[in-house]
Structure formats: structure tokens, C-alpha cells
Amino acid sequence: MHARPCGGHAVLLEVDGSAAVAAVVAALRAAALPEVRELVPAARTVLVEVAPGATPDRATQVARDAGADAGEAGTGTVHTIPVVYDGADLALVAETAGIGTDEVVALHSGAEYRVDFCGFAPGFGYLSGLPEPLRQPRLESSRTAVPAGSVGIADVYSCVYPRRSPGGWRLIGRTDTVLFDPSAERPALFTPGDRVRFEPR
Known part of the structure; x- marks a missing residue:
């Protein structure tokens, strides 16, 4: 260090x-x-x-x-995020990985992620632990507006967009879970070191 x-x-x-x-x-x-x-x-x-x-x-x-x-998995806080896997890039992710969309869902929801750090936007966590077949680059052109709650993947990370914003991650699903509420005592749901699991709905 x-x-x-x-x-x-x-x-x-x-x-x-x-x-x-x-x-x-x-x-x-x-x-x-x-x-x-x-x-x-x-x-x-x-x-x-x-x-x-x-x-x-x-x-x-x-x-x-x-x-x-340094090998510890993270904190004791585990968040389970319900996801509807119908993202605009789900088929693209499956095609790039050479697998079916059902397997994309199984791989993504079967992993446990760690919040490595937060950035880009308030409440936006970079979640490591993405299975190898789903590790894909960002889109060549970013979208001007990604809806809040969109679940995406890029490189070695997964994410949930806490609010509507531009973004170039590949979108595979969506959730109604609120990631950032400035009026709450704890505005951001995710804290670095937390663990996250995604549950298909």
C-alpha cells in the first residue's frame, strides 16, 4: 500500500x-x-x-x-434487489456472450456482488462480482437518458441507475427499488463494502 x-x-x-x-x-x-x-x-x-x-x-x-x-467479501449488509429482466440490451448481451437470455438472467441473478465504490451520480454503486460471460464493454454510443431503476452491466461491474441520467451501460433489467432519496436519513441505499443480490421477478 x-x-x-x-x-x-x-x-x-x-x-x-x-x-x-x-x-x-x-x-x-x-x-x-x-x-x-x-x-x-x-x-x-x-x-x-x-x-x-x-x-x-x-x-x-x-x-x-x-x-x-483484503480477501474479505464485504460488510454484513446484504441488499436483495428484485429485477424484471426485460432490458433493452438483454438480447445483445446474450448474443455477445453466446448464450440464451434465460442463461443471462440465471448468471446475473445467481451471483453475489460487492459495492466497491460509489460515483458518477448520487447513489450509483459499482458492483463487482459479475460472472465472466457477462463481462462486456459499454455501448459504443451512450444513451441520452436511462430510466431510474435500470439494471446494467459494463466491464466487470453491474449497476442500478439511481435516477434518470445519460449512460452507456448495457441494460438488462429494471427495479422499483429506490437507490437514492435525498430526504431520507441515509440518502444512498448502497455503501461501499455492502453486498447485493438480484432476484428475478
Whole structure:
């Protein structure tokens, strides 16, 4: 792990991959260090912001000690998302994978995913754990508007669009589950380290 100073009150922790990110975030949350103000996980980094006047030294040490737990699957929070598999790109995904649409549904719903990090839009989680046959590139041209609740895949990730927005992921289904509610006590449903399962409806 590499620790790089970032501004006057933060450190950027560079790790080997998403499993290490999840382990570092879980360890820092469990440590509950009073100087830590915010954690921002990404695909291979965790930004740790501390209070003015504090140093990130203790947080960095906690992160280094978490290395042994880098293989953990995620937190204890598991979300089950009901999905109607009728997405606009379902047939394209099946054709690209060389399988039937029923097998696409079985593969996608049979896996357990981990929220590696959130970004792009509030409540948008990047969910790792996509089965190998479904690992496909984004569309060549992005859509100008993807409906909220759309379930998509791209590269090694699956996702659920929390609100209507542009997007280039291959859409395979939809859900009525609310991913982001700014009026809720916890606006975003997904937190990095959470686990997600999709249930066909």
C-alpha cells in the first residue's frame, strides 16, 4: 500500500484492488478514529480526510494493518434487489456472450456482488462480482437518458441507475427499488463494502 499526502488534511491510500479497498474502509470505520472526517473509496484508492490540525498517521497505520483482511467479501449488509429482466440490451448481451437470455438472467441473478465504490451520480454503486460471460464493454454510443431503476452491466461491474441520467451501460433489467432519496436519513441505499443480490421477478 502507498500513502500519498493529498492537500493539507488528507491522505490518498493506493491499494491492490477492490477487495483491499473494502478491507481498508471496513477497518477505518471499525476503528472510529475521531480525527477522520470522511472516507472516499474508489476502484483502487481510499481518500482519508482528517480534521484540521490532525494528521492521518493513525488512519494510515490502521489501513496498513488491514492488509491481511483484503480477501474479505464485504460488510454484513446484504441488499436483495428484485429485477424484471426485460432490458433493452438483454438480447445483445446474450448474443455477445453466446448464450440464451434465460442463461443471462440465471448468471446475473445467481451471483453475489460487492459495492466497491460509489460515483458518477448520487447513489450509483459499482458492483463487482459479475460472472465472466457477462463481462462486456459499454455501448459504443451512450444513451441520452436511462430510466431510474435500470439494471446494467459494463466491464466487470453491474449497476442500478439511481435516477434518470445519460449512460452507456448495457441494460438488462429494471427495479422499483429506490437507490437514492435525498430526504431520507441515509440518502444512498448502497455503501461501499455492502453486498447485493438480484432476484428475478
